[in-house]
Amino acid sequence: MKDPIVPMPQVAPPAVATAGTGASSLPVPASTAMQWLRTMHLVREFEVRCMQSYQEKKIGGFCHVYIGQEAVAVGCVAAMQPQDPIVTAYRDHGHALARGMSSRACMAEMFGRAGGCAKGKGGSMHMFDRPNNLFGGHGIVGAQTPLGAGLAFATKYEDEVILGGKSRRVSLSFLGDGAVNQGAFYEAQNLAGLLDLPVIFIIENNGYSMGTAIHRGTTMSHDICIKGRAHGLREATIDGMDVLSVYRDMKALADWCREHSRPAIVDMKCYRFKGHSMSDPRKYRTREEEAHHESNDPIITLERRLTNAGVLDEARLASMLKEVREEVRDAVAHANASEPTSASELYRDVFVEPWGRYTGSSLPDYMGGATNACTFRATDGKEGLV
Amino acid sequence: MSAVMSNPLFREPLSMAGAEREIEFRDAVREAMCEEMRRDKRVYLLGEEVAQYDGAYKVSKGMLAEFGAARVVDTPISESGFSGMAIGSAMLGLRPIVEFMSWSFSLVAADPILNNAPKMLYMSGGQFGCPIVFRGNDGAGGQLGSTHSWSVEGLFSNVPGVKIVIPSTPADAKGLMKTAIRDDDPVFFLESERLLSMKGHVPEGEYLIPFGHAALRRQGKDCTICSWGRPVHFCLEAAEILAKEGIDCEVIDLRTIRPLDLPTVVASVRKTSAAVVVDQSWSFASPGSELAAQIHRHCFDELDNFVHRVHSDDVPTPYAVALEQEYLPNVRKICEAVRSATYRA
Structure with missing residues (x-):
């Protein structure tokens, strides 16, 4: 019998950004908040350069930029520990950078080059970073949510069954509000609730699944945490446009999930300043609506807060921006200079262990072979049949 | 081990020498899973009715009693969810065995098993593998009607990145299942419900049959x-x-x-x-x-x-x-x- 689920009290978060002045008014050390500001600027600048590079056809395929939502990835990552696994959807550059992926590896992946985090084989939607416990950007809407439950299953299993201790890690599974209507998400929540998995499903609720406003695609769209309530998940509604709120509320939620080995759902209110992808004329919303949200820019909000606290001044901001622009310029230069992924990579990483018995041909012979000769050789001593 | 050494690829029928033992196909699959779960704590079994019910087809009979509910995990009827969950756990380093009561039910889990498991290693540039076994009943012959009689190899063999194992004897089932569990890549292990009660000689103890050897x-x-x-x-x-x-x-x-x-x-x-x-x-x-x-x-x-x-x-x-x-x-x-x-x- 499981403990009864006590719903988390739903209180509107006090507006941190208006509180007090002086560095002591910040809920975190000034250097930490400055680091967050830098990362948010880095993500913003990175995305601007991605859009440019896309126009220049350096980046192909789909490209979904994160501009406007920077506070979500930065605040959430800050609230977690490095060993906590993270998985996300296709709008993933911000999460990768926030988690610590180098902007060089990230941009080279966008360019499809050998120096990319996945050697150019993943692309914009598939940022993976093993050292930083980022288990991917995933392209099929909602498909990453069962994976997130699985990451939590695995950390809990390792900690409890293999190590014989207490579950001590929490997984984050990001999804957009469009993924809320995918069946996989409900199955993931049900399993997480049933198996006491320490996973937080963070719905980056930017109000649109592609071009469909949330109320046109989702029932109870004013209260999407109800989707998690049905599965006994703890819940939180968080202002995703304020990194300090994101950090504070996510930290509290993650601590609870860690302590109790239980799942949670977050309605992370935010806004996507740009289109869904690079080919989106945004006819489904007004410019007035966009301007309204852009006036609530998470970067400006944090800058204002840091300025009020006496931590940030114009000179420091200018120097930070210069540093960030240089870093991203360097990432683009690196991506441009990075070798195109070699054709020899085509058949690598299909399997951990190579087929073993097929040699001498770049293609496994049974698949048609690169040559007309029958080049395979059996490793069991039978030589090639040619 | 001697049977393995003298006949490493099992091209010939297994030696009947020594302890002659005939067991059912389902027992052979279970024996392989149990031996591997005793050997490696990262291996666990999950699926519908695998634990308390002892398996819809009794393949996992007794496993809950031996390994406990943390390692023999009952799931709701939720193939898409539990397949994806198992794949996530494999990415982190566990070695799940996922039982589909029937491979016909795997179709609602097509996205995780075809889009995630076989592509993870590739699209992560070699960073995240997926050491997982999906197993269950495949094929027609039991008068189960149109929707429960899939031979999924026709669909799934088109996809790069999976290994597909279809044993015909109890001895092969055991040796191939052990190889499947130790394999670092996703393996689709297709059992026939019509063969589960078939008896055959299965050597006791450790032996593995490598993939790709007829x-x-x-x-x-x-x-x-x-x-x-x-x-x-x-x-x-x-x-x-x-x-x-x-x-x-x-x-x-x-x-x-x-x-x-x-x-x-x-x-x-x-x-x-x-x-x-x-x-x-x-x-x-x-x-x-x-x-x-x-x-x-x-x-x-x-x-x-x-x-x-x-x-x-x-x-x-x-x-x-x-x-x-x-x-x-x-x-x-x-x-x-x-x-x-x-x-x-």
Whole structure:
């Protein structure tokens, strides 16, 4: 019998950004908040350069930029520990950078080059970073949510069954509000609730699944945490446009999930300043609506807060921006200079262990072979049949 | 171990020496899972009814009692969710065995099992593998009707990044399952519900059968019959009938269709100059059509006739027993194909 689920009290978060002045008014050390500001600027600048590079056809395929939502990835990552696994959807550059992926590896992946985090084989939607416990950007809407439950299953299993201790890690599974209507998400929540998995499903609720406003695609769209309530998940509604709120509320939620080995759902209110992808004329919303949200820019909000606290001044901001622009310029230069992924990579990483018995041909012979000769050789001593 | 050393690829029937022991196919699969779970704590089993119910088909009988609920995990009827969950856990380093009560139910989990498991290593540039086994009942023959009678190898063998294992005997089931669990890549392990109660000699203790090595089930000189899984038994039955007619058949059991042991097939067809492929999936774009194309390519000069193929008929699986038996690749169809391929029709 499981403990009864006590719903988390739903209180509107006090507006941190208006509180007090002086560095002591910040809920975190000034250097930490400055680091967050830098990362948010880095993500913003990175995305601007991605859009440019896309126009220049350096980046192909789909490209979904994160501009406007920077506070979500930065605040959430800050609230977690490095060993906590993270998985996300296709709008993933911000999460990768926030988690610590180098902007060089990230941009080279966008360019499809050998120096990319996945050697150019993943692309914009598939940022993976093993050292930083980022288990991917995933392209099929909602498909990453069962994976997130699985990451939590695995950390809990390792900690409890293999190590014989207490579950001590929490997984984050990001999804957009469009993924809320995918069946996989409900199955993931049900399993997480049933198996006491320490996973937080963070719905980056930017109000649109592609071009469909949330109320046109989702029932109870004013209260999407109800989707998690049905599965006994703890819940939180968080202002995703304020990194300090994101950090504070996510930290509290993650601590609870860690302590109790239980799942949670977050309605992370935010806004996507740009289109869904690079080919989106945004006819489904007004410019007035966009301007309204852009006036609530998470970067400006944090800058204002840091300025009020006496931590940030114009000179420091200018120097930070210069540093960030240089870093991203360097990432683009690196991506441009990075070798195109070699054709020899085509058949690598299909399997951990190579087929073993097929040699001498770049293609496994049974698949048609690169040559007309029958080049395979059996490793069991039978030589090639040619 | 000695049986393994003297017969490393199990091309010949396993030695009957020593403790002679006959167990059911389901017991062999269970024995492999239990041995591996005792060896490696990262291995766990999950699926519908695997724990408290002891398995819908009793393959996991007794495993809950031995390993506990943390390692033998009952799931709700939620294939998409638990498949994806298991894949996530495999990415982090566990080695899940996922039981599909029927592979027919895996279709609602097509996205995780086809889009995630086989592509993770590749699209992460080698960073995240997916050491996972999906197993369960595959194929028709139990009058289960159209939706529960899938031979999913016809669909799934098209996808790069998966290994597909279709054993036909209890001994192979054990050795191949142990290999599957230790494999670092996703393995689809297709059992036949019609074979689960079949008994056969299974050595006690440790042995592994490597993937990509066919077994020669019968030697012959007139025609090569290639198959895998349950239809292998129909091929052997047909071969006995044909022998009385003077047609001497060689029967090759591929055991895995990805990887595919083409050298063994090619060597045999170059000897017999005639080939019949027997595949219980539908004919259009199937493992059987792939194998036939490869035989044509590699044995073009040696073949006396085109490669004949026997499949399930190209219709939804019927319920009525007579219709279903007619639909399946049966002994009569195999005999007719061999007679035609060898110009004895």
